[in-house]
Amino acid sequence: MLDPRLYLVTGDTRGRPLADIVGAAVDGGVTLVQLREKDARPDTLAARYDELSIAIGDTRVPILVNDDADVARTTGSAGVHVGPDDIAPAEARDLLGADALIGWSIHDLAQLGDTENVRASDYLAASPVWATATKTDTTAPLGLAGVAALRRSMPPHVPLVAIGGIDATNAADVIAAGADGIAVVSAICSAADPEAAACELRSTVDDALARRES
Numbered sequence: 091m092l093d094p095r096l097y098l099v100t101g102d103t104r105g106r107p108l109a110d111i112v113g114a115a116v117d118g119g120v121t122l123v124q125l126r127e128k129d130a131r132p133d134t135l136a137a138r139y140d141e142l143s144i145a146i147g148d149t150r151v152p153i154l155v156n157d158d159a160d161v162a163r164t165t166g167s168a169g170v171h172v173g174p175d176d177i178a179p180a181e182a183r184d185l186l187g188a189d190a191l192i193g194w195s196i197h198d199l200a201q202l203g204d205t206e207n208v209r210a211s212d213y214l215a216a217s218p219v220w221a222t223a224t225k226t227d228t229t230a231p232l233g234l235a236g237v238a239a240l241r242r243s244m245p246p247h248v249p250l251v252a253i254g255g256i257d258a259t260n261a262a263d264v265i266a267a268g269a270d271g272i273a274v275v276s277a278i279c280s281a282a283d284p285e286a287a288a289c290e291l292r293s294t295v296d297d298a299l300a301r302r303e304s
């Protein structure tokens with residue numbers, strides 16, 4: 091069962107071992123992990139996947155691989171996240187099968203018209219909500235109004251995660267706008283205490299979801 095509330099996408103750890111950061115973040119309440127190393131070769135990515143898999147232990151938190159569906163398949167990972175420069179979700183579904191988790195980056199409302207790929211996706215990612223130094227080659231930021239517009243236009247049963255410039259100060263706004271979870275890189279990977287950072291983000295998201303549902 092996909093729990094999109096707090097999604098850690100891996101990134102710069104300020105010199106600390108990635109597996110330590112991911113393990114701490116999962117202890118702090120991360121519900122989903124994506125291994126994202128844009129410059130890694132497939133064998134390096136697969137080795138990193140194995141390290142993360144050990145780090146999360148028996149928590150059952152799913153680990154997805156960014157971009158590379160072949161590595162996702164050969165490592166036995168939970169699935170893949172794809173965007174405009176990657177294979178399409180429907181193609182990833184053919185490759186990985188019905189049980190895989192497949193996420194798709196959404197940049198504008200028009201993309202929702204691609205019903206084959208929306209249907210092939212387990213979640214959609216509003217990308218980016220705000221400009222971020224972590225990824226500079228993005229399309230125009232959607233803002234909170236863009237998140238709300240996507241949520242209104244999407245199939246109601248499909249989870250929407252929001253990514254880009256999200257931290258503890260604005261996470262509740264993103265949930266209030268209609269996201270079902272937040273995806274973060276720097277708010278956890280760059281934090282002095284990644285477990286505490288994850289814990290704060292998770293309770294902020296949980297509180298905002300409870301307010302939205304009350």
Ligand SMILES: Cc1ncc(COP(=O)(O)OP(=O)(O)O)c(N)n1
Nearest residue numbers: 156171172173174195215217253273
């Ligand atoms: C959860 C999540 N959302 C969006 C992205 C961005 O994917 P993409 O547009 O393919 O860009 P890269 O990550 O490949 O640079 C993501 N990775 N995760």
Ligand SMILES: Cc1ncsc1CCOP(=O)(O)O
Nearest residue numbers: 222224225254255274275276
């Ligand atoms: C991978 C990705 N896709 C869209 S924005 C982004 C980076 C988000 O990083 P941060 O959480 O540090 O803003």
Ligand SMILES: [Mg+2]
Nearest residue numbers: 157172173176
């Ligand atoms: Mg990509």
